[in-house]
Amino acid sequence: MKTFLNTTKLLLALSLIWIGQATAQNGYFFPTATQLDAKIPTPESFLGYPIGSYLTRHDQVVAYFRQLEKVSDRVHVESLGKTYEQREQIIVTITAPSNYQKLEQIRQEHLAQVDPSKPALGANAPIIINLGYGVHGNETSSTETSLLTGYYLAASNDAETQKWLAESVIFIDPSLNPDGRDRAANWLNAYHSFPPVGDPADKEHQEGWPGGRTNHYFTDLNRDWLNLVQVESRNRLTFFHKWYPNVQIDFHEQGTNATYYFEPTPKSHESPIIPQFLYDYQVILAKYHAKALDDIGSFYFTKENYDNLSPIYGSTYPKFFGSVAATFEQARSLGIVQESTNGPLTFAFTIRNHLATSFSTIKGAIAEKAGLFKVQKDFFKYALEQGQKNPAKGFVFGDKNDVNLTQKFLGLLLQHHVEVYEVADNLNQDGKTFEKGKSYIVPSAQPNFLIVHSIFEENSLKDSIFYDNTGWSIIHAYGLKYAKLNGAFAKGAIVKNLPVENGRLGVERAAYAYLINSSDYAFTKALYQLQLKNVLVKTAFKSFVANTSTGKKSYLPGTLVIPVVGQRISADSLLASLNSVARSANLEITPVSSGFSAEGIDLGSSNIKAVRKPEVALAFGQGVTSSEAGQVWFLLNQQLDLPVTKLDLQSFARVSLNRYNVLVLPGGNYSAWDKATVDKIKSWVNDGGTLITFQTATAWAVQQEIVREKLSQTDLFARRGEVPPVSAPVEKPTEETTKAQPKTAGGGSPVAAVKPAVERLDYSRQEDVEGSKRINGAIFVSDLDISHPVAFGVTSRKLYINKNGPTLLLPSANKYATVAQYTAKPLVNGYSSKANTAKVANSAAIIATGSGSGEIILFADDPTYRGYWLGTSRLFLNSIFFGNLIGGGSR
Numbered sequence: 001m002k003t004f005l006n007t008t009k010l011l012l013a014l015s016l017i018w019i020g021q022a023t024a025q026n027g028y029f030f031p032t033a034t035q036l037d038a039k040i041p042t043p044e045s046f047l048g049y050p051i052g053s054y055l056t057r058h059d060q061v062v063a064y065f066r067q068l069e070k071v072s073d074r075v076h077v078e079s080l081g082k083t084y085e086q087r088e089q090i091i092v093t094i095t096a097p098s099n100y101q102k103l104e105q106i107r108q109e110h111l112a113q114v115d116p117s118k119p120a121l122g123a124n125a126p127i128i129i130n131l132g133y134g135v136h137g138n139e140t141s142s143t144e145t146s147l148l149t150g151y152y153l154a155a156s157n158d159a160e161t162q163k164w165l166a167e168s169v170i171f172i173d174p175s176l177n178p179d180g181r182d183r184a185a186n187w188l189n190a191y192h193s194f195p196p197v198g199d200p201a202d203k204e205h206q207e208g209w210p211g212g213r214t215n216h217y218f219t220d221l222n223r224d225w226l227n228l229v230q231v232e233s234r235n236r237l238t239f240f241h242k243w244y245p246n247v248q249i250d251f252h253e254q255g256t257n258a259t260y261y262f263e264p265t266p267k268s269h270e271s272p273i274i275p276q277f278l279y280d281y282q283v284i285l286a287k288y289h290a291k292a293l294d295d296i297g298s299f300y301f302t303k304e305n306y307d308n309l310s311p312i313y314g315s316t317y318p319k320f321f322g323s324v325a326a327t328f329e330q331a332r333s334l335g336i337v338q339e340s341t342n343g344p345l346t347f348a349f350t351i352r353n354h355l356a357t358s359f360s361t362i363k364g365a366i367a368e369k370a371g372l373f374k375v376q377k378d379f380f381k382y383a384l385e386q387g388q389k390n391p392a393k394g395f396v397f398g399d400k401n402d403v404n405l406t407q408k409f410l411g412l413l414l415q416h417h418v419e420v421y422e423v424a425d426n427l428n429q430d431g432k433t434f435e436k437g438k439s440y441i442v443p444s445a446q447p448n449f450l451i452v453h454s455i456f457e458e459n460s461l462k463d464s465i466f467y468d469n470t471g472w473s474i475i476h477a478y479g480l481k482y483a484k485l486n487g488a489f490a491k492g493a494i495v496k497n498l499p500v501e502n503g504r505l506g507v508e509r510a511a512y513a514y515l516i517n518s519s520d521y522a523f524t525k526a527l528y529q530l531q532l533k534n535v536l537v538k539t540a541f542k543s544f545v546a547n548t549s550t551g552k553k554s555y556l557p558g559t560l561v562i563p564v565v566g567q568r569i570s571a572d573s574l575l576a577s578l579n580s581v582a583r584s585a586n587l588e589i590t591p592v593s594s595g596f597s598a599e600g601i602d603l604g605s606s607n608i609k610a611v612r613k614p615e616v617a618l619a620f621g622q623g624v625t626s627s628e629a630g631q632v633w634f635l636l637n638q639q640l641d642l643p644v645t646k647l648d649l650q651s652f653a654r655v656s657l658n659r660y661n662v663l664v665l666p667g668g669n670y671s672a673w674d675k676a677t678v679d680k681i682k683s684w685v686n687d688g689g690t691l692i693t694f695q696t697a698t699a700w701a702v703q704q705e706i707v708r709e710k711l712s713q714t715d716l717f718a719r720r721g722e723v724p725p726v727s728a729p730v731e732k733p734t735e736e737t738t739k740a741q742p743k744t745a746g747g748g749s750p751v752a753a754v755k756p757a758v759e760r761l762d763y764s765r766q767e768d769v770e771g772s773k774r775i776n777g778a779i780f781v782s783d784l785d786i787s788h789p790v791a792f793g794v795t796s797r798k799l800y801i802n803k804n805g806p807t808l809l810l811p812s813a814n815k816y817a818t819v820a821q822y823t824a825k826p827l828v829n830g831y832s833s834k835a836n837t838a839k840v841a842n843s844a845a846i847i848a849t850g851s852g853s854g855e856i857i858l859f860a861d862d863p864t865y866r867g868y869w870l871g872t873s874r875l876f877l878n879s880i881f882f883g884n885l886i887g888g889g890s891r
Helices: 002-021 025-029 043-047 058-071 097-101 103-114 141-155 159-167 178-190 231-243 276-295 317-321 347-367 369-389 403-415 449-456 474-478 523-532 571-585 626-640 649-654 675-686 695-703 735-739 763-771 834-840 870-885
Strands: 075-082 088-094 127-133 168-173 247-254 260-262 324-331 394-397 421-423 427-429 432-434 440-443 482-485 491-494 513-516 538-540 544-548 551-555 560-563 590-592 608-610 616-620 645-648 662-665 690-694 778-784 798-803 818-829 844-851 854-859
Touching: 025 347, 043 058, 043 141, 058 075, 058 088, 058 141, 058 178, 075 141, 075 231, 088 141, 088 231, 097 103, 097 159, 103 231, 103 369, 127 141, 127 231, 127 347, 127 369, 141 159, 141 168, 141 247, 141 347, 159 168, 159 347, 168 347, 231 317, 231 403, 247 347, 260 276, 260 347, 276 324, 276 347, 276 369, 317 324, 317 449, 324 347, 347 369, 369 449, 403 440, 403 474, 427 482, 440 491, 449 474, 474 798, 474 870, 513 523, 523 560, 523 571, 523 626, 523 870, 538 560, 538 870, 544 590, 616 626, 616 649, 626 870, 645 649, 649 675, 662 695, 662 870, 675 690, 675 844, 675 854, 690 695, 690 870, 695 854, 798 818, 798 870, 818 834, 844 870, 854 870
Parallel strands: 127 168, 127 247, 247 324, 616 645, 616 662, 662 690, 690 854
Antiparallel strands: 075 088, 088 168, 260 324, 394 440, 394 482, 421 440, 421 491, 427 432, 513 560, 513 590, 538 608, 544 551, 778 798, 778 818, 818 844, 844 854
């Protein structure tokens, strides 16, 4: 009770301090500032409240910077685009007016750094600094910091600030995640108390699902720099490649009981392909951050935690282009004040720390300008040399039968400013044919080789603990046909833009039927668009060769067959619908005049079945893994234009499932569902529904006996600290434990019980030893049954899967039900211990099994992983459309 009263008194005192700060904020945040222009409005005077007393909404942030632009010739605001919720993304440029007048000249001179053949920048050139705030929307101190940083740079007239402005171009991205920012701000402002409550259990500090960390589709934008799935990332990357900053900072928050973190990171977390001299410069800049925090008495740490090896993050992607980029992490108050092991942590204090390192970044960058210019110039020389030495001299990719996936991958490469060339002539490599006009070559010998390596090559990582994904190669994620070129090759013309396909301009009228091959990633998009137009669509369960006006054409299982007769719309309306879909989905639609095939099944075969229009429900809300739910939501919205219904777990029992024929359960914790709810799902499946489960939802479905499949007894419980499921069998005694049993004297009872030896390790090794047991997004290969409806359209039996969860399935007892099975040597890319790799080997990756009239499709992993794992997401889409047609083959 005494502790409670003391804390209450302290919080009351803090509230009085905040009231006093309404007229003295500059003294708190800028204690040494003496020459601040009174004509420049402070954030407090513009917003009407002291910084640190409320959460500032994104529209207020934008409005403040636009006001600074009006009153200061140092400040300029540029719009990058809009988020899914129509919030504006902006970049604020702050520099001396003389620099801004020749900004394009500065940019062009700076871009010469990329070309190893051109000289390095001179000492008089401005250094380019990018300060990125708030990529995680509920890490709230950084966006508030951006307001103070912008204000000070606009208002300060002291000599040091004048030097900063003259010798640098400073970019401020005040809110990298506007949608998440406002979700967090609305929550925290709604539950803000007067006086504030520091109790961590208070609702203000217990943010509701899904939280403000992610964007509209619950995507972690700090994992999207390489993948470029989300619109915010694409907008931001366009700006990055206009400038290639010398220094880029990503401002974050960490746990409330921490202090402050800045790089360098541990050596074991550094990328094996980034030159050491770039990492060494982290140490040089760190001394400026240390002094800034020392000066205000703030505790901090370095060289611990946090990965620094993959280009998926905002603090690592710039490193792959020669920027000395870094992560800054401030302990979070998640509200106006929160109790911590270091005492009450105020929002204003967290902002002040980030403000200190914002200024130390500018100060250090300018002081070390010559070295930073050299680092970036040497970096691109190093990258080119490494590309020239690379065993694979280039990479060829492309599939004439999958134009959309080929173009999507090509577009990604161009967004990353990778040099891409047309294939000069038809090329055969590794038993694969790459056709001229449909395939492309990426040479290793180019200044951007390190990002090329990240997209195409596998990583070899030593045993260690990692914070996040260890296998991120995009080519494996897309599942697109490619090969490495180990010898000389001919390049065609360089590719600057995506080609315009000329085969989608119009559909010729058919007398009998129309065909859409399933080989293209977009064929399910075309299918759903046709269903929306009330077109009857069938799918072929076996391959065939059709006679067309241009000759014989081969069609894969899953090919869409659209008959002319039997439609609910006229032949003219059908043709108009097909033309619309051909343009929208960028697909070739072929007319045929006869149902008699040149080879294989005919179009009237019982192996060609009508496809029902999916009505999809998605489990949502507290308990569901928000990222997986968001990925499904994103995929169905953005790929198919399908309006999936999001059903909250808490209200699920009250909702009738009769209007839905597909139910998707992403990973999560479904323990809140009682037996009646489980029985409801069983009954719905038996009546013809298709149930699709991911990861831990798959384990839950097995444990609840919704499906008659089994989990492996070697389930990867170490991944997230889960306990074994109740149905997991007990491990049998090993040979070692048998040998350790007590011996008897003279054949009788043991004299004393001798316990088996227990492994004993030093406490200091705990994090490394236990962390090494996790699988953090490594890439494994499985064998895929490409004849199965779940695999319609796929032509390679090699299916790459990102495994980042603990679920392991035994292959089904039904010999036709295991759609994909991990191989005996499954690890392809990333880190996995030998023990974990052995556990994954030969386990089932995907099982499709019947129950009554329905179907249950179990994914041991997340097929929609981070929105870019297209090789497996197409299997998920197939499951939605064709799951109910699997029928007897998997019973």
